[in-house]
Amino acid sequence: MDDTDSLHGGCTTEVLFHLIQNLPPNVEVGQARLVRLWPFARQRTRGNAAVAIELKTSDEPSLLEFFDRFWNDTILPLKGRIEASRHNEREQFPSDPGMVWFTELEPNVHLYRNGLRQEMTIAELPPPAKSWGGHGRIGATLAVCWPAQTSTFEGIAWRLPYSHGNRKLDAKAVELVDNMDSTFLCRDDRLGTSLLAPRGNSPVLFGVRTWTKEAAEEALQLLISGEQTESVQGYLVFETNHATNDHLEDSIDIEIKRVEILKGGHTLLYSSTNQYMAFKESGEIASICQQLCQGDVIECMGMQSPDGSVHIEYLRIKHLVDVRARPLCSICNKAMSSMGRNQGLRCKKCGRQIEDSWVKTPRSLPVNRWIQPPASARRHLAKPLDEASNRENNL
Numbered sequence: 001m002d003d004t005d006s007l008h009g010g011c012t013t014e015v016l017f018h019l020i021q022n023l024p025p026n027v028e029v030g031q032a033r034l035v036r037l038w039p040f041a042r043q044r045t046r047g048n049a050a051v052a053i054e055l056k057t058s059d060e061p062s063l064l065e066f067f068d069r070f071w072n073d074t075i076l077p078l079k080g081r082i083e084a085s086r087h088n089e090r091e092q093f094p095s096d097p098g099m100v101w102f103t104e105l106e107p108n109v110h111l112y113r114n115g116l117r118q119e120m121t122i123a124e125l126p127p128p129a130k131s132w133g134g135h136g137r138i139g140a141t142l143a144v145c146w147p148a149q150t151s152t153f154e155g156i157a158w159r160l161p162y163s164h165g166n167r168k169l170d171a172k173a174v175e176l177v178d179n180m181d182s183t184f185l186c187r188d189d190r191l192g193t194s195l196l197a198p199r200g201n202s203p204v205l206f207g208v209r210t211w212t213k214e215a216a217e218e219a220l221q222l223l224i225s226g227e228q229t230e231s232v233q234g235y236l237v238f239e240t241n242h243a244t245n246d247h248l249e250d251s252i253d254i255e256i257k258r259v260e261i262l263k264g265g266h267t268l269l270y271s272s273t274n275q276y277m278a279f280k281e282s283g284e285i286a287s288i289c290q291q292l293c294q295g296d297v298i299e300c301m302g303m304q305s306p307d308g309s310v311h312i313e314y315l316r317i318k319h320l321v322d323v324r325a326r327p328l329c330s331i332c333n334k335a336m337s338s339m340g341r342n343q344g345l346r347c348k349k350c351g352r353q354i355e356d357s358w359v360k361t362p363r364s365l366p367v368n369r370w371i372q373p374p375a376s377a378r379r380h381l382a383k384p385l386d387e388a389s390n391r392e393n394n395l
């Protein structure tokens with residue numbers, strides 16, 4: 001299912017949790033999945049995530065009846081609500097939930113990749129055995145098709161119904177979970193803030209990301225049993241495409257032609273053929289891009305946005321050109337200027353003259369080191385850099 005977020009802080013993961021809780025007897029429940037899709041989708045909701053689960057039953061008709069009831073009673077009331085988000089700058093669409101049921105569907109790398117990199121229509125997708133709703137059927141189908149060639153896990157716990165205000169998480173448990181080898185993106189080191197709890201209106205108490213399923217289960221238990229952690233209505237481990245970099249193509253080398261600093265601190269880089277955007281929120285990436293010069297060569301990875309520019313998610317400097325300037329007058333400390341070809345330099349202020357010369361301006365930029373935005377400004381799909389990323393050039 002997909003697109004069941006709502007004004008009242010609904011969350012697609014919680015709807016799936018409720019579906020599982022209310023299944024008819026004798027249905028075997030498989031691994032839940034949480035799949036992030038094309039981040040630029042026009043009609044997207046908060047996280048642009050779809051969910052899916054494998055269910056096994058010997059009584060399919062009863063299961064389908066249950067789906068009908070669940071759709072009408074639980075999901076349909078969410079339709080048409082506009083999801084509230086403080087952070088979303090794009091046009092808001094009313095939620096248009098969708099649910100699909102497949103009895104036969106092979107994992108499909110091709111469809112999944114397309115679903116990550118471009119807008120898709122329902123006509124491009126294989127028809128389900130049964131479906132409910134509208135636009136959300138696209139993401140729902142892609143969540144089923146996802147081949148999960150590489151995957152990570154997220155343990156999610158939901159607050160009790162009607163919980164409002166600050167989330168209570170046991171600080172000691174948060175620290176333990178943060179220090180586990182197999183967790184990632186628990187905190188934004190730059191800001192020193194925890195990333196376990198979502199911001200704003202959401203039924204999610206926390207989501208803890210891990211490299212293995214066992215770690216997700218362990219971290220969930222640690223956090224839930226923490227003395228100061230508020231009571232939860234339930235929890236579930238999702239297999240996800242977070243931190244897989246599945247959305248990215250191979251990196252490319254760019255020779256910089258021009259750098260333009262935009263209003264708001266964003267920076268646009270021009271190569272001879274393309275434009276590359278570094279958002280202010282990308283931190284070090286943006287500050288480095290602002291200091292690049294014509295002729296510098298960088299390697300980068302990012303997604304092409306609908307306006308054609310590539311939004312930089314990984315960057316490293318491969319070559320910096322020498323930047324030279326005229327020396328300063330030793331008396332006035334002002335840059336001296338040329339009096340003409342082979343005529344030497346002169347200080348305009350005091351008239352001092354010296355031989356024609358240049359000084360190299362040191363460029364204190366990191367060469368050959370991969371950089372990515374701070375944790376809180378990254379896509380869910382982006383893989384965190386570690387030491388091996390630089391050592392083996394393996395993102």
Ligand SMILES: [Zn+2]
Pocket residue numbers: 329330331332333334347348349350351352
């Ligand atoms: Zn001078």
